[in-house]
Amino acid sequence: MSKLTRRAFITTGIVAGGGLVVGVALRPGNQVKDLAAKLGDEGANLVHAYVKIDSDNVITAVIPHAEMGQGAQTALGQMLAEELDADWDQVKLEEAPAIGEYAMYAAGRRYLLAGIDFPNLVIPTVDGMMMRVADTLNMQITGGSMSVRTTGTLVMRTAGAATRQMLQQAAADAWDVPVAEVLTEKSHLIHGATNRREPYAAFATEVAAMTPSYTPTFKDAADYKIVGTHKPRHDIPAKVDGSVKFAMDIQLPNMVYASVVRSPVPGGSLVEIDDSAARSIDGVIDVIVIPATTVNNMLGDTLSSESVAVVADSYWSANKAIKELKLQWSEVGFESVSSDGIFAQFNSDISAGTERQADHVQGESSSAFSSAAKVIDADYHVPFLAHTCMEPLNATADVRDGRCEVWIGCQNPLGFRRDIAATLGMDPENVTLHNQSMGGGFGRKARPDWALQVAYLAKEVGRPVQLIWSREEDVRQDFYRPAVQSRFRAAFDEQDNLLAWENTYTNKNEPIEAPLIPYAIPAQDIGYVSSPVHIPFGAWRSVDHSQHGFFTESFIDEVANAAGKDAFEFRADLLKDSPRHLAILTRVAEEAQWSRPLPEGRGRGISLQESFGSLVAQVVEVTVTEGDVSVDRVVAVIDPGIAVAPDGIAAQLESGIIYGLTAALYGEITIENGAVVQSNFHDYQAVRMNEAPTIETHVINSGYDIGGAGEPGTPGIAPALVNAVFNATGTRVRQLPLNRFDLNAQVEETGVVG
Amino acid sequence: MSTSFWVNGVQQTVDVDPSKPLLWVIREQLALTGTKFGCGIAQCGACTVHIEGEAIRSCVTPISAIEGKQVTTIEGLRSESGDLHPLQQAWIDHQVPQCGYCQSGQLMSASALLASNPSPSDSDIDSAMQGNICRCGMYGRIRSAIKSVDSVAIASQADEKLFYDGAEVNHV
Numbered sequence: 001m002s003k004l005t006r007r008a009f010i011t012t013g014i015v016a017g018g019g020l021v022v023g024v025a026l027r028p029g030n031q032v033k034d035l036a037a038k039l040g041d042e043g044a045n046l047v048h049a050y051v052k053i054d055s056d057n058v059i060t061a062v063i064p065h066a067e068m069g070q071g072a073q074t075a076l077g078q079m080l081a082e083e084l085d086a087d088w089d090q091v092k093l094e095e096a097p098a099i100g101e102y103a104m105y106a107a108g109r110r111y112l113l114a115g116i117d118f119p120n121l122v123i124p125t126v127d128g129m130m131m132r133v134a135d136t137l138n139m140q141i142t143g144g145s146m147s148v149r150t151t152g153t154l155v156m157r158t159a160g161a162a163t164r165q166m167l168q169q170a171a172a173d174a175w176d177v178p179v180a181e182v183l184t185e186k187s188h189l190i191h192g193a194t195n196r197r198e199p200y201a202a203f204a205t206e207v208a209a210m211t212p213s214y215t216p217t218f219k220d221a222a223d224y225k226i227v228g229t230h231k232p233r234h235d236i237p238a239k240v241d242g243s244v245k246f247a248m249d250i251q252l253p254n255m256v257y258a259s260v261v262r263s264p265v266p267g268g269s270l271v272e273i274d275d276s277a278a279r280s281i282d283g284v285i286d287v288i289v290i291p292a293t294t295v296n297n298m299l300g301d302t303l304s305s306e307s308v309a310v311v312a313d314s315y316w317s318a319n320k321a322i323k324e325l326k327l328q329w330s331e332v333g334f335e336s337v338s339s340d341g342i343f344a345q346f347n348s349d350i351s352a353g354t355e356r357q358a359d360h361v362q363g364e365s366s367s368a369f370s371s372a373a374k375v376i377d378a379d380y381h382v383p384f385l386a387h388t389c390m391e392p393l394n395a396t397a398d399v400r401d402g403r404c405e406v407w408i409g410c411q412n413p414l415g416f417r418r419d420i421a422a423t424l425g426m427d428p429e430n431v432t433l434h435n436q437s438m439g440g441g442f443g444r445k446a447r448p449d450w451a452l453q454v455a456y457l458a459k460e461v462g463r464p465v466q467l468i469w470s471r472e473e474d475v476r477q478d479f480y481r482p483a484v485q486s487r488f489r490a491a492f493d494e495q496d497n498l499l500a501w502e503n504t505y506t507n508k509n510e511p512i513e514a515p516l517i518p519y520a521i522p523a524q525d526i527g528y529v530s531s532p533v534h535i536p537f538g539a540w541r542s543v544d545h546s547q548h549g550f551f552t553e554s555f556i557d558e559v560a561n562a563a564g565k566d567a568f569e570f571r572a573d574l575l576k577d578s579p580r581h582l583a584i585l586t587r588v589a590e591e592a593q594w595s596r597p598l599p600e601g602r603g604r605g606i607s608l609q610e611s612f613g614s615l616v617a618q619v620v621e622v623t624v625t626e627g628d629v630s631v632d633r634v635v636a637v638i639d640p641g642i643a644v645a646p647d648g649i650a651a652q653l654e655s656g657i658i659y660g661l662t663a664a665l666y667g668e669i670t671i672e673n674g675a676v677v678q679s680n681f682h683d684y685q686a687v688r689m690n691e692a693p694t695i696e697t698h699v700i701n702s703g704y705d706i707g708g709a710g711e712p713g714t715p716g717i718a719p720a721l722v723n724a725v726f727n728a729t730g731t732r733v734r735q736l737p738l739n740r741f742d743l744n745a746q747v748e749e750t751g752v753v754g
Numbered sequence: 755m756s757t758s759f760w761v762n763g764v765q766q767t768v769d770v771d772p773s774k775p776l777l778w779v780i781r782e783q784l785a786l787t788g789t790k791f792g793c794g795i796a797q798c799g800a801c802t803v804h805i806e807g808e809a810i811r812s813c814v815t816p817i818s819a820i821e822g823k824q825v826t827t828i829e830g831l832r833s834e835s836g837d838l839h840p841l842q843q844a845w846i847d848h849q850v851p852q853c854g855y856c857q858s859g860q861l862m863s864a865s866a867l868l869a870s871n872p873s874p875s876d877s878d879i880d881s882a883m884q885g886n887i888c889r890c891g892m893y894g895r896i897r898s899a900i901k902s903v904d905s906v907a908i909a910s911q912a913d914e915k916l917f918y919d920g921a922e923v924n925h926v
Contacts, residue, residue: 232849317771390798439853439855681793
């Protein structure tokens with residue numbers, strides 16, 4: 001019991017009368033019976049909350065995460081099937097329904113109780129408690145690159161291994177042989193001495209009545225047959241013939257269509273409406289004002305401000321009519337705010353340093369700066385960014401007879417269900433949410449505002465309603481990756497050794513470690529000031545890493561240059577005591593042939609970024625011709641600890657790089673008169689086929705804890721790109737996007753101030 | 755006003771506003787939902803279909819413009835015997851789709867390219883595919899998948915697609 005800390009005792013609430021009372025009441029026990037009843041027909045063949053075995057010995061893994069193209073469902077299925085010793089060719093995957101039993105209890109154990117090493121004795125109780133916590137908080141979030149590293153590691157493996165143990169026990173009982181002699185292989189139970197071999201299905205009934213272990217024995221990684229091998233993704237065949245169902249593809253009898261519009265300045269409410277022209281358009285059924293709603297969840301408050309919807313017999317008519325509405329919105333006090341004003345505010349707030357909060361302080365940075373032989377400084381900026389998922393926000397809802405049914409593709413089904421219920425004044429039990437494949441998510445689809453709109457509309461109209469946001473609404477009513485300014489100073493001694501690193505930036509979000517650096521710099525002072533803006537914040541692929549990766553990996557390049565050192569060698573010297581970081585940096589330099597000279601006009605840049613439990617190093621090669629940058633090649637190495645689905649990880653790396661490259665080259669949401677200027681792909685561009693570089697990916701299985709895959713590819717591309725531009729031209733780009741930067745006009749060296 | 759045209763070899767007559775875009779007729783009237791709405795202004799390519807074998811953006815094509823024409827959507831890309839188009843198989847082999855939302859449009863652009871140019875160069879691929887955005891960034895896989903397709907197979911499949919020729923409609 002020595003490992004059990006006092007904090008763990010208090011947290012689990014299992015100390016009574018000075019002795020240990022294992023919280024039996026909290027233990028999840030056998031969930032199958034209750035669950036099967038709740039799932040109706042869907043609950044047939046359930047033998048464990050996450051496992052079904054049908055009479056043909058087909059095994060279905062129930063996956064408590066949504067699919068938005070990241071491939072997590074297949075990877076999670078692999079993890080369960082591996083521990084279950086299932087026949088992968090006979091494994092199906094099914095997304096868990098949006099009910100409390102499938103809330104993410106593992107995230108609770110991993111993050112809320114982080115750092116506590118629970119003994120096996122109390123794990124069932126802790127998990128049972130976290131199931132209640134997750135259920136209460138409606139945690140069913142797909143994001144944070146958490147699916148595989150958290151749910152996979154803690155839930156899917158446990159479910160697979162526990163089910164296998166129960167199967168072995170059931171067979172041992174039936175065959176009257178010692179359980180240790182019952183082996184498993186490809187969904188079959190085997191007893192060699194008596195020459196028995198039966199499919200798992202033969203024992204499904206017995207297993208369904210048993211109580212699963214929460215501390216089963218896991219396989220040794222060396223014995224993996226499914227994890228770590230390439231398994232084609234289960235969701236892909238339906239994505240090549242048009243048969244996959246996104247929410248917009250749901251068609252219900254008697255259904256009508258809606259388009260919506262909100263105040264261009266966030267938070268405005270309706271003052272006056274003239275809808276006569278809109279109502280006169282053929283097919284228009286009604287014009288409905290949707291009241292403002294605020295919901296609160298794990299991600300903070302989400303304001304779904306007042307909006308106006310046109311309901312019609314066709315989306316095309318509804319959206320045509322939306323443009324005919326004459327609307328006057330209230331003033332909210334931000335009508336004169338512009339991007340320039342926001343950046344001026346950031347600059348003065350950083351300079352004032354008011355209530356600066358420290359992220360990390362070590363050594364004596366102020367004395368290092370006062371005694372330094374040389375100091376360089378630089379200010380970096382990034383703009384707001386929209387998500388622009390390929391699939392514009394949309395959902396279909398039917399609200400009748402005190403019940404609500406919603407078809408939507410979202411990153412938090414259980415949370416959305418709760419928020420919809422609150423909006424409609426219903427018990428969540430009366431809301432059924434059918435989560436669909438998402439046409440991209442990137443963080444946007446964790447915010448429920450459009451779900452609240454469609455639920456309200458369906459209630460008002462009394463018929464099924466399909467709400468589709470125009471692309472213009474999608475770009476202008478996002479929750480944005482914040483605009484950020486970051487100021488750096490670096491101090492050197494007379495031998496150009498780096499003494500100190502100082503960094504102050506605006507507005508901190510998550511993950512908290514995003515601005516930290518892996519380099520051994522004796523004195524560091526990293527912190528932030530608060531500089532509030534009215535543009536709503538949203539998690540955007542890799543969240544704060546998306547900006548800090550650009551800032552810190554660009555400035556370290558400036559520092560290397562100021563010290564007269566090679567960008568790779570300089571980093572490597574500062575990573576001598578970080579073998580995992582050094583290994584990946586060295587690997588990318590080798591793969592990219594870092595030291596091979598490039599012709600005139602071409603350049604090479606490097607970056608290293610740790611995020612979401614994985615490390616990514618990138619080398620980018622560019623050609624700069626008369627100020628135009630062409631991105632020729634990206635070499636990327638990821639160390640995700642263990643690659644559960646190696647091709648899936650490579651695909652995520654490619655995807656994260658292009659997503660980050662779009663932002664680096666083009667991504668800019670500007671604010672004028674308090675409102676977003678951009679509206680569609682013509683003025684909020686995306687990288688296209690003709691601009692996409694060759695991407696070479698390499699995966700290192702280091703054996704460390706499993707890290708994330710969906711986000712870690714994104715942060716490192718922008719810094720590697722601007723570092724390559726510097727290498728090619730001598731011009732340092734400190735402000736994104738690159739296409740707003742005139743490389744012909746601006747030739748500037750690093751800002752040496754002392 | 756009624757408009758008649760062929761979709762995947764089947765004759766269709768719809769009575770809608772002649773300015774209604776083909777995209778919304780395909781989705782709402784014909785319930786073929788594989789063709790996607792992405793931008794509404796011919797910028798993203800998610801709505802790409804073939805008209806007389808040529809890739810076009812259905813979100814900006816009024817239904818009146820296709821009177822009597824042959825339209826192929828993603829649902830009609832398989833061969834008549836139901837086999838996947840070689841590109842669809844290549845998409846699976848190369849694990850191309852991530853979210854998949856743009857892929858109907860990508861496949862329609864790529865299949866129109868290969869029908870006229872069975873062995874496209876990189877720059878042919880660039881020009882044929884640059885109208886199709888993939889926010890998941892699977893351009894490298896799309897390119898590899900297109901290049902992997904056997905040009906002989908494509909040429910023989912194009913011959914099978916008789917319904918591009920209005921005179922020889924198969925499924926009406």
